[in-house]
Amino acid sequence: MSRKISLPPAFAAPSRRGFLAGASALGATLFLPKNLRAADYPTAAVNTTGLAVTDTEATIGILHSVTGTMAISETGSVQAEKLAVEQINAQGGVLGRKIKVVQEDGASDWPTFAEKAKKLLVDDKVCSVMGCWTSASRKAVLPVFEQYNGILYYPTFYEGLEQSHNVFYDGQEATQQIIAGLDWVTKTKGARSFYLLGSDYIWPRTSNKIARKHIEDKLGLEVVGEEYYPLGHTQFNSVINKIKLKKPDVIYAIVVGGSNVAFYKQLKAAGIDLTKEKPLLLTISVTEDEIRGIGGENIEGAYACMKYFQSLKNPNNEAFVKAFKAMWGQDMVIGDVTQAAYLGPWLWKAAVEKAGSFDVEKVIAASPGIELTTAPEGYVKIHENHHLWSKTRVGRALADGQYDVVWETPDLVEPNPFPAGYQ
C-alpha cells in the first residue's frame, strides 16, 4: 500500500486552500503517513464530474435486498459493507473525506434494483455502489451502471461469463471455485464418480456444466447423474433414492435457499451420514450463513469449496471476525459472500487513493493491479478482467455450524470468467 503521494494538479493554483494544503501536507506525511488529508485534495480537483463529494464527505450507495426472499442472504453483505465503511471512516476516510452511505432496498425484485440503481447514480450522484447478490439483480442493474457510468462492487460468487467496464466482481467466478475443489476431491479422496445436483437456474446450471466438462474431459472420470429441482422445492426423497441407486463417490450439490434446508434434513433422515463420506458431499452453495438455517447437526461432515471460511486462521481474519461480532452481535456468523462484501469499500478506497481522484473513469483505470493485504481471506489482487485473484479453500462442516479448513490452493487462482473449453 505504500506509494508516493503525488500532489494534485490544483495545488499549483495560488488559492488560500492551496496554501493551507501545502502547509499541512508536510505534517500529514510526517505524522500520519496513512491518513490523507482532504485539504491536500481540493474537491474541484478530485471530483471533476459532479459526484456527491464535498470537502468533508464522499457518498457511496449500498443496494441490497433487506426485504423479500433475498433478505436472508443479503443482510450479511449490508452488515459487512457498513462495518468496512465505519472502519475506513475511523481511519480518516478516503482522501481525507468521511464516507457517507445512502442505502436503498432492492426488495428482492429485479426491476426495483434497476430503479434504485438509477436513483443512486442520477439523484444521489454516489461515487460507487456496493450491491446486488443474485445474478438476476446484477443483470438488471448492469445497463444502468453502463449508461450512467457508475461503479458496482458485486460480492457474490457467481457463474462468470460476464465482464463489465463498470463492475468489480469481489466474489469468485465459477472456475475459481469449482476446478480446484474437484481436483482436490479426486486426488485426496480418490473420487471416481459424481452426481451433480442443483437448483434450477443459471448459476447451478452453468457451474455444473463447468464441473461436468472438468470431470469428464480433464479428469477422465464419470458423471452418473445430473439433476435440477425448481427453486424452493422442498421434497428431495426421490433424488435421494436415485443417489442411493447410483452409488456415486461424490454428491456435488448446488442447491440454494429454502431448498437447502429441506435437502440436508432429508438426506440425514434417509440414513445418509455425511461424516462417513460414503458418498462424500461437496457443495459450493452452503456458507456458514446457510448452515444456521440447515442446522450444523444435519450437514456435519459435508465439504464446501469457496474462498473464505469464518474459521480461517490469520490475524486479518481474527480482527475482522471480532469487529464484525462487536458491531452486529456475538451470535453472528460470517460466510464467503459477507467477507467478499467487506472487501468492496476497501477496494474502492484503495483505487480512489491510487487514482488521487473520485472520478469514475480514473478509479476504474486505477483498479487493476490493486492489492489488498488486509483482506480477511488473505492477500487479494484485482485482475485486468475486474475479478479478484484469490485462493480457493475446502472446509469440512462441523456440528457447531463452522467449517474446519482442510485444504487451500498453494497459490492465488487466476479469475477466468470466459473459460475456454468449458462452455
Added chain:
Amino acid sequence: MFADYSWGDLMSIFAMQGFAGLILFSVYVLMALGLAIIFGQMGVINMAHGEFMILGAYVTYLTSKLFAAFLPGLFGLYFFVAMILAFIASGGLGMAVEWLLIRHLYKRPLDTLLATWGVSLILQQLYRTVFGAREVGVEIPQWMMGSLTLTDTIEIPINGLFVMVLAIGISVAIYVLMYRSGWGLQVRAVVANRAMADAVGINTARTDRLTFGVGCGVAGVAGAAFTMIGSTGPTAGQLYIVDTFLVVVFGGAGNLLGTIVSAFSISQGQSILEFFLSGSTAKVLTLLTVVIIVMVRPQGLFALKLRK
C-alpha cells in the same frame, strides 16, 4: 438404467420410492387440509395460508428454545407441546384476522384474495422484523431424526413416518369435527344455505370465525411438522402456497375426501415422474396434467352438490 442392479436392490429402491411418495402425500394432505376448510367451506381464498403455517414453525422454534433453556430433560417431547401451541397461535391469529378483515369481505370473494395477500406480506415483514431475515435452525429431538433400518437396503426416515401419522390423525380429527359433531353440522349448514342457517338460529358470524380459526390452526400444526423437513424463514410459507392451492382446487373445493384423493394422485404422480425424469421436468408434467384435468372438469375431482 437398471441393468447393473440385482432384483433385491431394485425391489428395495422401489419400496423406498413408494414410501417417498407416501411421505409427499402426507405433506400435501397436511398443507391442504387447513386451506380446504377455509377455501372449501367458506369460499375465502386465503393467500396468507403459508404465513399461518410459518407462524406454527416459529412457535415450534420458540418452544424448542424454551425447553432447551428450562426443561432440558423433557426436550425429546417438546415437539408435541409445540404442535398444540402452534395450533393455538395460528388459530388465534386466524380468528383475529377474520374479525378484523375477512368478515367484511364475505360477499366479495375476489377481494379476500387481495386482502389476504396483504396479510401475507404484513406477516412476512413482521417475521423478518421479529426473528430476523435469516432462516432459523429448529433443533429437532434426536429420536425424530434418523431412520429405521428394515433390511440392509431399506431405510425408512422417522420424520417421514411422523408426518404420515400426523396427517392421518389430523384428517380423522377434521372428519369427526366436520361430519360427526354439532359444530360441523352448523358449518355445513352455513355453507349450504347461509340465510336459512341464520333463520334457524345458528350464529353464522361465530361459526365463520371458528371455521377460519380451525383452518388456520391446522395450518399452524402443519407448519410445526414441516420444521423437520423444510426451512423456517420469513418467506418459507411461499414455498408451499402454490402446491396447496393446486391440491385443493384439483380435489374440488368444499370436499375433504376430494382433497385427500387429489393429494394422493398428485404426490404419487410427482414422485414417480421425479424418479424417472429430472425434478423440473416432473414438476412441469404434473402441473400440465392437473391443468388439463381441471380444464375438462372445472369443479375438480369431487364436487360438492349445492343448490344455487
